[in-house]
Amino acid sequence: MGQEGGASGRGRCVGRLAQAPREEGPSSGGQFGHPGTVAAGMADSAETRKLVYLVTGGCGFLGEHVVRMLLQREPRLYELRVFDLHLGPWLEELKTGPVQVTAIQGDVTQAHEVAAAVAGAHVVIHTAGLVDVFGRASPETIYEVNVQGTKNVIEACVQTGTRFLVYTSSMEVVGPNIKGHPFYRGNEDTPYEAIHRHPYPCSKAQAERLVLEANGRKVHGGLSLVTCALRPTGIYGEGHQIMRDFYHQGLRLGGRLFRAIPASVEHSRVYVGNVAWMHVLVAQELEQRAALMGGQVYFCYDESPYKSYEDFNMEFLGPCGLRLVDTRLLVPYWLLMLLATLNALLQWLLRPLLLYAPLLNPYTLAVANTTFTVSTNKAQRHFGYKPLFSWEDSRTRTIRWVQAVEGSAP
Numbered sequence: 001m002g003q004e005g006g007a008s009g010r011g012r013c014v015g016r017l018a019q020a021p022r023e024e025g026p027s028s029g030g031q032f033g034h035p036g037t038v039a040a041g042m043a044d045s046a047e048t049r050k051l052v053y054l055v056t057g058g059c060g061f062l063g064e065h066v067v068r069m070l071l072q073r074e075p076r077l078y079e080l081r082v083f084d085l086h087l088g089p090w091l092e093e094l095k096t097g098p099v100q101v102t103a104i105q106g107d108v109t110q111a112h113e114v115a116a117a118v119a120g121a122h123v124v125i126h127t128a129g130l131v132d133v134f135g136r137a138s139p140e141t142i143y144e145v146n147v148q149g150t151k152n153v154i155e156a157c158v159q160t161g162t163r164f165l166v167y168t169s170s171m172e173v174v175g176p177n178i179k180g181h182p183f184y185r186g187n188e189d190t191p192y193e194a195i196h197r198h199p200y201p202c203s204k205a206q207a208e209r210l211v212l213e214a215n216g217r218k219v220h221g222g223l224s225l226v227t228c229a230l231r232p233t234g235i236y237g238e239g240h241q242i243m244r245d246f247y248h249q250g251l252r253l254g255g256r257l258f259r260a261i262p263a264s265v266e267h268s269r270v271y272v273g274n275v276a277w278m279h280v281l282v283a284q285e286l287e288q289r290a291a292l293m294g295g296q297v298y299f300c301y302d303e304s305p306y307k308s309y310e311d312f313n314m315e316f317l318g319p320c321g322l323r324l325v326d327t328r329l330l331v332p333y334w335l336l337m338l339l340a341t342l343n344a345l346l347q348w349l350l351r352p353l354l355l356y357a358p359l360l361n362p363y364t365l366a367v368a369n370t371t372f373t374v375s376t377n378k379a380q381r382h383f384g385y386k387p388l389f390s391w392e393d394s395r396t397r398t399i400r401w402v403q404a405v406e407g408s409a410p
């Protein structure tokens with residue numbers, strides 16, 4: 001797909017018709033089992049443990065689930081390197097198992113730190129990024145981390161001979177676009193005018209393009225780099241900070257949240273455990289299916305229902321005691337836009353003094369108010385992906401997490 005932004009990422013990201021590379025190779029269904037089970041079927045013995053993985057952003061919301069999923073589902077793992085700006089204390093508990101877990105405190109914007117972490121790795125799963133649509137970081141910083149950081153990862157793979165790179169992209173590479181066009185039950189090949197102006201989607205689109213274009217480059221040693229990009233929609237699950245923010249907001253408002261978005265505006269959401277599983281499965285299959293998977297993008301999906309962002313959150317916050325009050329008649333969209341604009345103005349005025357970054361701003365309101373739903377099975381056709389966690393299981397796990405972290409368990 002085409003996305004050109006200004007060199008700094010500040011420029012307007014002008015897109016073309018967003019289409020993923022046309023699918024190549026045979027699309028086949030039943031011949032794939034859960035390829036992960038093939039690896040899992042191997043005897044868990046020392047001689048099978050020979051792979052070195054690096055997970056950048058491994059202490060983040062998604063990254064931690066990827067780290068834990070690798071330890072559970074990749075029996076060939078010899079060393080797991082967890083690279084992050086901020087290392088989590090929970091990493092210590094992982095160091096008692098058969099896999100060598102190496103915590104690396106580092107910055108993806110520093111090429112030498114990335115090269116040192118990548119050297120000797122067989123696979124890199126690059127999740128590190130600044131997920132900022134609230135104005136917390138400057139456009140320059142978002143570009144530095146998300147684009148330059150990704151360039152550093154790619155170049156480190158080329159220089160050190162690492163052949164397999166899985167990149168965590170985002171649905172926002174596609175949309176919603178600045179015109180508010182809905183993306184309704186779309187897939188990786190659905191034509192859509194991907195035009196962005198916000199630094200975050202611009203940076204993700206530029207980084208994804210760099211990763212896909214790097215597919216096939218010769219790495220040190222003469223073999224080819226094999227890359228692919230995964231596009232999660234809104235991820236939810238244990239560790240989702242925004243869900244926690246909504247819960248706290250509801251508690252402050254006497255157990256109520258006020259609907260701002262019509263229930264008819266549907267979003268695709270995906271459980272973090274299934275996103276982690278897709279990352280692990282892609283990494284396991286990328287070598288055998290390089291011709292089919294190399295340079296491809298895959299939406300992350302599971303059985304989570306299509307709902308408005310607020311209604312979906314209530315699947316978890318309702319059982320935790322909150323209720324959603326329909327105030328759309330009281331708070332028309334124009335008033336919401338005014339409030340969002342005032343928030344953006346306040347953020348700008350207060351920036352020299354303090355960081356004011358509320359959930360509601362013109363960008364988040366526009367995204368929340370635009371239907372974006374995905375319907376695809378490309379990941380299943382290409383590498384046998386099936387969700388590891390059902391909707392019921394994903395919902396129960398998320399509810400338990402909200403209840404546990406907020407002490408609201410019955």
Ligand SMILES: NC(=O)c1ccc[n+]([C@@H]2O[C@H](COP(=O)([O-])OP(=O)(O)OC[C@H]3O[C@@H](n4cnc5c(N)ncnc54)[C@H](O)[C@@H]3O)[C@@H](O)[C@H]2O)c1
Pocket residue numbers: 056057058059060061062063083084085086106107108109127128129130131145149168169170171204231232233234235236
């Ligand atoms: N959360 C979602 O709904 C969602 C949806 C689609 C895609 N994604 C993508 O998934 C990835 C992970 O997102 P997340 O929600 O887990 O965010 P997160 O902020 O929880 O995790 C990002 C991790 O990257 C690390 N990081 C940030 N800057 C770094 C730097 N300069 N050097 C090294 N590490 C750095 C952070 O410390 C953090 O641990 C991101 O690339 C994001 O764009 C997230």
Ligand SMILES: CC(C)CCC[C@@H](C)[C@H]1CC[C@H]2[C@@H]3[C@H](O)C=C4C[C@@H](O)CC[C@]4(C)[C@H]3CC[C@]12C
Pocket residue numbers: 131133169170171172233234235242260261309359360363364365367368
């Ligand atoms: C009316 C407002 C208060 C509603 C606010 C909701 C808002 C914070 C939510 C709505 C949609 C959410 C984004 C969407 O799930 C997809 C992504 C892409 C992913 O790469 C990063 C997170 C992000 C931007 C979600 C952020 C929170 C949003 C904007």
